[in-house]
Amino acid sequence: MKRKKYWFLFAILLLSLTSLSQGQNLTLNKSSSEERKTMSLNPQPSSPQDPIDHPIRVVTHLNESNYKELLSMNDSFMNKTGTQVQITNIPDADAYRQLTEALEVGEGPDVMLVNSPWIKSLAVGGYILPVESYQKSTNGSDAISSILQLLEWNGYQWGIPLDMDPYVLVWQEHALQTMGIPDIPQAGKAWKDLMAKQESRKDKKLIAVPAGDAYAFATLMGVMGINPANPSNEGLESLSKLRAELQFIESVNVQDAWTSLKEDELVMLTVPASAAMKENSKSGMLELRLPEQLYVENPFLLRGRSFAVSAQTQHPEKAAEWIAYMTSNHSQQLWSDATGCLPVLKEMYEGGQFQFVQPPVHLDQLLKPAEEKTVDSPLEAKWETFSKTAKIFLNGKSTEQEYREAMDGHPKEKTSNE
Structure with a gap:
């Protein structure tokens, strides 16, 4: 009789253990299902051991000719x-809007090539990595x-x-x-002599300036030694006298301006360095001059x-390798030759290493x-x-005082009788 009781108790114990085991398995299975669902919604980066099957994706913001040159350099890299x-x-x-919208939904590229002034806002938005996180030593x-000042924020380079x-x-030179x-005059009295x-x-103009182009306006003022944001009285007076000698050109007439320059109809022209090259x-x-002091104080004007x-990105090391190739000395020379844009590496301007650029910079x-x-x-x-105020002033439609008041943030209100 006792033996039957033992078997009965053993059977109950076995059933209890079996039930408990099934309950634990159900809990674990439910947890695993939720984990997979979470991982599908928030995919995790691949481990370092995973093979890189997909290409590095790069998004650029370039004109057609520059884009073709980058594709050629990329073919060499691959x-x-x-x-x-x-x-x-x-x-x-x-x-910029298209790029940030893609980044916001997790569909951004691995690498971006964009206007340098965009970098800080992309960093503030949390869209990009600091350079130090993926590239220990860089040509940059x-x-x-x-230029580097444009790329710095919160103590890091981005x-x-x-x-x-x-x-x-x-x-x-012949025209002068x-x-x-x-x-070419430096500033002050030399411009008065000119x-x-x-x-x-007589009827010939002195300088051609792209119509409505604030970068050209700032460059003209910088070459004359005038601070566009806070000009001296003497600087504005000189600029006032120059207004009658300016020829404003539309983009469709730029080639005509070059012809006028060659034929001494014009003496000077303000253009991007790439166009001059x-x-x-x-x-x-041709001879050219950069208003360096203006650019030191306003790096964004270097464009x-x-x-x-x-x-x-899941492949920061490969992205860094590609960028290093594109910014090497050799690539900088190829890029400058093809696009006319100027290199950013200091050593290319020192010791005669940048002699391939004509006119020399x-x-x-x-x-x-x-x-x-x-x-x-x-x-x-x-x-x-400045863009609005300089245009009105250089066209002779405002006074020196009105220019200064507008730049100071309190322009004079004109009455209906004025």
Whole structure:
């Protein structure tokens, strides 16, 4: 009888253990299902051991000719390394919006090549990685200091510069010599002497400026030694006297302006450096000047492009390898030859290493280490105001006082009788 009781108790115990085991399995299965669901909604990055089957995805914001050159350089990179890189271009004016919308939904590229002033806002938005996180040593560290300032935020560098395309003042030496002037004026009295010589040219204009182009306006003022954001009284007076000697040109008439410059109908022209380089390759004999002090104080005017690595990338090392190839000395020379844009590596302007560029580019202040920057550029903060105010002033439709009041943020209200 006792043995039967033992068997009965053993059977009950076995059933209890079996039931408990099934209950635990149900709980674990439910947990695993939820975990898989979470992982599908929030995919995890691949482990370092996973093979890279997909190409590096790159998005650029370039014109057609520059995009074709980048594709050619990328073909060389892929042939050399075996790494596949897929490049998509967004030439549209709203490229920044398109790019950030893709990044917001997790569909961004691995690498971006965008306008350098975009880098800080992309960093603030959390869209890109600091350079230090994926590239321990970079050619970007040898870049022009003013360019690097555009790429810094919160104590880190967020982009690697590719080029710069600042506006320059272009002239032909022969045109100045016929006026009895040995070289382009620096500032102040020299410009007054040039204006006096200009009086003998009768109906000919002195300088051509792209119509409505604020970058060209700022360059003209910078070459004359005038601070666009806070000009001196003497500077504005000189600019006022120059207004009658300006010829404003539309984009469709730029080639006519080049012809006028060659025929001494014009003496000077303000254009992007890339345009000056391309034109000089056709005819030669051009000289140019960058208003360096203006660019040191306002780096955004250098109009460069920079690479950035997306915070979403799963292949930062491969992205860094591609960027390093595109920013090497050899690639910088190829890019400059093809696009006319200027390199950003300091060493390419030192020791005659940049002699392949014609006309030669002489830099001094931009090659010096940058002083610690504590405030943003006043001109950049007032850029929209400057764009409108400078256009009205240079067209002779406002006074020196009105220009100053507008830039100070309190323009005079005009009455209906004025």
